[in-house]
Amino acid sequence: MTPWVLLVAAIATEVAGTLALRGSDGFTKLLPSVITVAGYVASFVLLAIVLKSLPVGIVYAIWSAVGIALVAVLGKLIFGDPVPPLAMAGMVLIVGGVVLVGASGAKAH
Numbered sequence: 005m006t007p008w009v010l011l012v013a014a015i016a017t018e019v020a021g022t023l024a025l026r027g028s029d030g031f032t033k034l035l036p037s038v039i040t041v042a043g044y045v046a047s048f049v050l051l052a053i054v055l056k057s058l059p060v061g062i063v064y065a066i067w068s069a070v071g072i073a074l075v076a077v078l079g080k081l082i083f084g085d086p087v088p089p090l091a092m093a094g095m096v097l098i099v100g101g102v103v104l105v106g107a108s109g110a111k112a113h
Contacts, residue, residue: 007054014050015067017043019074026083062105069102 021043028036054063073095079085 007057010050010054011058011063011066014047014054015070015074017050018047018067018071019043019078021047022071022075023078023082026079026085062108065102065105069098073099 021040024036024039024043027033028040031037031040051063051067076085076087076091076095080087
């Protein structure tokens with residue numbers, strides 16, 4: 005698999021783990037707690053593989069920014085969490101910054 009596909013998988017597992025963390029009620033519910041731990045472990049394993057071929061700054065910027073945006077949107081949809089307009093603007097700026105970082109022409113190693 006390409007590193008970019010693995011990065012998407014790392015983002016998906018991190019987002020799943022974070023949403024399950026929200027649903028775990030402070031690790032008092034077993035299934036969401038297990039999903040949280042499995043999601044974070046899978047995400048970090050996938051990130052470690054991706055970092056063998058892509059620059060850490062680019063990978064981390066994409067992983068964190070996309071994760072932030074997805075967790076905010078899905079947290080709103082699933083849990084009804086608030087996402088104030090100022091927070092939305094901040095997330096747009098973060099994602100925009102990542103687009104600029106990605107467009108910088110950094111090469112795989």
